[in-house]
Amino acid sequence: MTAGIVVFPGSNCDYDCHFVLTKILKVSAKYLWHKDTDLNGVDLVILPGGFSYGDYLRTGAIAKFSPIMTEVKRFAAQGGKVLGICNGFQTLTEAGLLPGALIRNKSLRFICKELFLRVENTDTPFTQLYTLNEIIQLPIAHTDGNYYADTETLKRLEGEGLIVFRYCNSSGDLTEESNPNGSLHYIAGIINEGRNVLGLMPHPERRVDPIVGGTGGARLFASVLNVEIPSLAEG
Amino acid sequence: MKATVFVRLKADILDPQGKAVHGILNTLGYRGVKGVRVGKLIELELEEPVTDASKAQLKEIAQRVLSNPVIESVEWKLDNGGTRP
Numbered sequence: 001m002t003a004g005i006v007v008f009p010g011s012n013c014d015y016d017c018h019f020v021l022t023k024i025l026k027v028s029a030k031y032l033w034h035k036d037t038d039l040n041g042v043d044l045v046i047l048p049g050g051f052s053y054g055d056y057l058r059t060g061a062i063a064k065f066s067p068i069m070t071e072v073k074r075f076a077a078q079g080g081k082v083l084g085i086c087n088g089f090q091t092l093t094e095a096g097l098l099p100g101a102l103i104r105n106k107s108l109r110f111i112c113k114e115l116f117l118r119v120e121n122t123d124t125p126f127t128q129l130y131t132l133n134e135i136i137q138l139p140i141a142h143t144d145g146n147y148y149a150d151t152e153t154l155k156r157l158e159g160e161g162l163i164v165f166r167y168c169n170s171s172g173d174l175t176e177e178s179n180p181n182g183s184l185h186y187i188a189g190i191i192n193e194g195r196n197v198l199g200l201m202p203h204p205e206r207r208v209d210p211i212v213g214g215t216g217g218a219r220l221f222a223s224v225l226n227v228e229i230p231s232l233a234e235g
Numbered sequence: 236m237k238a239t240v241f242v243r244l245k246a247d248i249l250d251p252q253g254k255a256v257h258g259i260l261n262t263l264g265y266r267g268v269k270g271v272r273v274g275k276l277i278e279l280e281l282e283e284p285v286t287d288a289s290k291a292q293l294k295e296i297a298q299r300v301l302s303n304p305v306i307e308s309v310e311w312k313l314d315n316g317g318t319r320p
Contacts, residue, residue, distance in 0.1 A: 057300075057301065058303055061300070061303070065300075093305070094303065100305060101305040101306045103244075103248065103249070103306055104251055104252065105251070106249065106251050107251070108251045108252065108255060146249075148248060148249075148306060149305070150305075182249065
């Protein structure tokens with residue numbers, strides 16, 4: 001299995017993803033330049049966090065027109081697995097690969113904070129190694145992470161189990177305080193109907209290497225790339 | 236010729252920027268303002284002459300690139316013209 005990490009001008013979590021995949025999880029990973037028109041045979045495409053094109057116009061609004069996105073859309077339509085983290089999630093919604101939009105945090109502030117998340121669906125290639133309703137910890141780092149979708153879309157997301165992660169407190173309760181960006185239905189991450197495109201605002205790649213103080217994100221990558229987590233990184 | 240594009244958050248979308256501006260207006264003692272919404276104004280300089288095709292292109296640019304229909308509404312106008320749509 002090989003992961004391809006797309007590099008847009010302004011991406012800044014591309015190296016973090018590459019590091020944890022190759023050095024911690026020992027899987028093959030390569031960078032894909034946003035002007036490339038070939039995915040080089042990768043099995044998973046990752047749209048990393050950052051501020052592609054300086055977040056100009058809207059987050060992800062310019063990145064979605066990068067040449068590589070045509071290939072990413074084609075790949076996703078054929079069932080290829082795509083993971084969008086933070087700015088990658090914003091880009092996936094802009095590109096129409098996931099419904100809804102990420103708007104300005106209700107506080108108007110950039111929030112960089114460790115949060116609790118509840119795993120809402122483990123019947124996806126990305127979350128099969130988690131336990132249903134398990135509470136994990138991942139950090140967020142964004143200004144525009146406030147998930148919005150119209151009532152009909154929210155109903156569909158709820159009804160079809162497409163909400164994968166929700167912000168919660170340490171006991172797993174959904175509270176206003178545990179949802180600092182103001183996301184509707186406490187949504188932190190969603191998946192498409194085909195269960196092959198996942199987007200989430202928190203950063204799983206920042207919680208893989210045990211040296212950083214938590215490994216809540218390791219099983220996401222291990223799930224989708226079908227690899228064992230080295231015993232060092234369990235937890 | 237200049238085209239002006241107005242992008243606004245849809246009415247049912249929370250606008251924390253507008254709320255913050257409204258808050259400071261109240262703090263400064265400006266009364267009588269019931270609400271504030273913050274949007275975007277984008278100016279495009281179009282090659283002349285402006286044809287039906289370039290007007291159609293302007294519409295596509297406004298709807299496909301400059302705004303996101305999930306959260307925003309968009310209008311545009313040409314110099315000497317009315318606001319559309």
